Amino acid sequence: MHINEILFWFLTALALFSAMMVVFSKNPVHSVLWLIMVFMAITGHYIIMNAQFLAIVNMIVYAGAIMVLFLFVIMFMNLNAESEPQKSKWMKFAAVLSGGSLMLILIAALKDNDGFISSMRGEGSIGLIKNLGKVLFTEYVVPFEISSILFLSAMVGAVVLAKKESSTIVS
Amino acid sequence: MPVIPINYYIFLSLALFTIGIVGVLTRRNAIIIFMCIELMLNAVNVLLVAFSKMHHVAAFATDRATTVGTEAQLFVFFIMVVAAAEVTVGLAIIVMLYRNIHSVDINFLNRLKH
Numbered sequence: 001m002h003i004n005e006i007l008f009w010f011l012t013a014l015a016l017f018s019a020m021m022v023v024f025s026k027n028p029v030h031s032v033l034w035l036i037m038v039f040m041a042i043t044g045h046y047i048i049m050n051a052q053f054l055a056i057v058n059m060i061v062y063a064g065a066i067m068v069l070f071l072f073v074i075m076f077m078n079l080n081a082e083s084e085p086q087k088s089k090w091m092k093f094a095a096v097l098s099g100g101s102l103m104l105i106l107i108a109a110l111k112d113n114d115g116f117i118s119s120m121r122g123e124g125s126i127g128l129i130k131n132l133g134k135v136l137f138t139e140y141v142v143p144f145e146i147s148s149i150l151f152l153s154a155m156v157g158a159v160v161l162a163k164k165e166s167s168t169i170v171s
Numbered sequence: 172m173p174v175i176p177i178n179y180y181i182f183l184s185l186a187l188f189t190i191g192i193v194g195v196l197t198r199r200n201a202i203i204i205f206m207c208i209e210l211m212l213n214a215v216n217v218l219l220v221a222f223s224k225m226h227h228v229a230a231f232a233t234d235r236a237t238t239v240g241t242e243a244q245l246f247v248f249f250i251m252v253v254a255a256a257e258v259t260v261g262l263a264i265i266v267m268l269y270r271n272i273h274s275v276d277i278n279f280l281n282r283l284k285h
Contacts, residue, residue, distance in 0.1 A: 002173035012183050019187055019210055023194035028202060035206050038187075042213055045183075049224045054247055058216075061251055066209070066258050073262050074202055077269050085199040085276040095196030103189040107182060115177035115225040126227055126241045127220075132248070135241050147252045154256035161263035164270075 007048050015041035028079045032071050039063040049117060051127035180221035187214035201265050201275040205258075212254055216247050223247075 018037035025031050039062045046055035087095075125131055136144060187210060194207030223243030230239040265275060272279050 004173040005175065008175055008179065012179075015183065016186055016190070019190040022203075022206060022210065023190060023197065028200060031203055031206060035210065038210060039213065042217055045217055046220060049220055051220050051224070051244055054216075054220060054244055054251075057248060057251055058213075061255055062209075062213070066255060069258060069262060070202065070206060073266060076266075077202075077275065079200070079202070079275065085274075085278070087197055087199055092197045095193055099189045099193035099196065102192065103185055106185050106189075110181050110185070111178060113177050113181065116174045116228070117177060117180070117221060117224045118174045118228055126223070126238055127244055131238060131241060132244060135238075136245055136248070140245055143249060147249065150253065150256050154259050158259045158263040161260065162266050 004048055007044065011041045011044040011048070015045070026084055028074045028084065029071065032067055032074060035070075036063050036067050039067070046127075049127070053127060053129045053132050177221060177225045180218060184214045184218035184221070187211070187217070199276050199278060201268065201277050204277065205261055205265065209254070209258070212250065216250060219243050219247050219250075 015038050018034045018041065021034040022031045022038065025034060039058060043055045043058045043063070046052070046058060191207045191211035191214065194210065195204050198204055198207070220243065223240035226243070227237070227240035230237045268280070269275055
């Protein structure tokens with residue numbers, strides 16, 4: 001077994017186990033920490049696919065920034081395992097059943113593929129910053145600039161939504 | 172030369188996506204539901220990168236200077252950008268919700284109409 005395949009199976013097992021722990025752990029803080037593990041495993045997958053730029057961005061943006069934001073909001077709300085609302089057993093059973101049947105149908109529809117991913121030496125420079133940056137700042141510069149407007153509007157929207165009423169600020 | 176079939180990545184992505192769906196359906200905490208949506212988004216990102224790599228490997232066999240597959244990775248980058256903006260607004264909505272009904276249980280969301 002080559003090192004890439006060993007890494008693939010290890011990261012897959014880690015991602016799936018951590019994703020299940022996100023769903024099934026009672027404490028929301030533990031869910032966030034397991035979700036960080038999922039993102040670490042996905043970052044590892046990006047690295048063995050030689051998508052190094054996306055691996056770094058995934059690490060910094062998701063595992064770094066977004067998960068800290070989630071953790072901050074959860075700690076701000078003081079949630080813990082005791083106050084955690086639970087659905088009834090039958091609702092959980094129906095949810096797992098419907099999710100499992102969806103996965104079964106999708107696998108049955110998509111299983112006939114003969115594509116593969118190999119990792120020869122010298123190949124796969126598309127995932128490096130040099131190539132991606134060149135394309136991003138020439139062909140895709142307009143969407144890149146538009147995304148800055150998206151960020152500005154998201155920032156304004158977040159501030160407007162999370163701001164308290166003006167009367168309470170004065171008092 | 173180690174070869175990983177694209178099927179493995181499809182199954183990994185489908186499993187992660189399904190776990191996300193099960194999480195959305197089983198949990199009542201709005202923040203956990205939001206995290207499961209992030210999980211589904213990342214499952215799709217993994218699949219997109221895997222397909223871009225598969226496409227690149229197929230094109231690389233004939234042309235060694237090809238840059239086929241760059242667009243998919245840029246698309247994943249833009250998905251991450253939009254996801255960051257989405258998380259900001261979504262968490263702001265959840266904070267507003269918590270301030271109004273003092274809970275993040277989605278079964279109490281019907282109180283918002285009063």
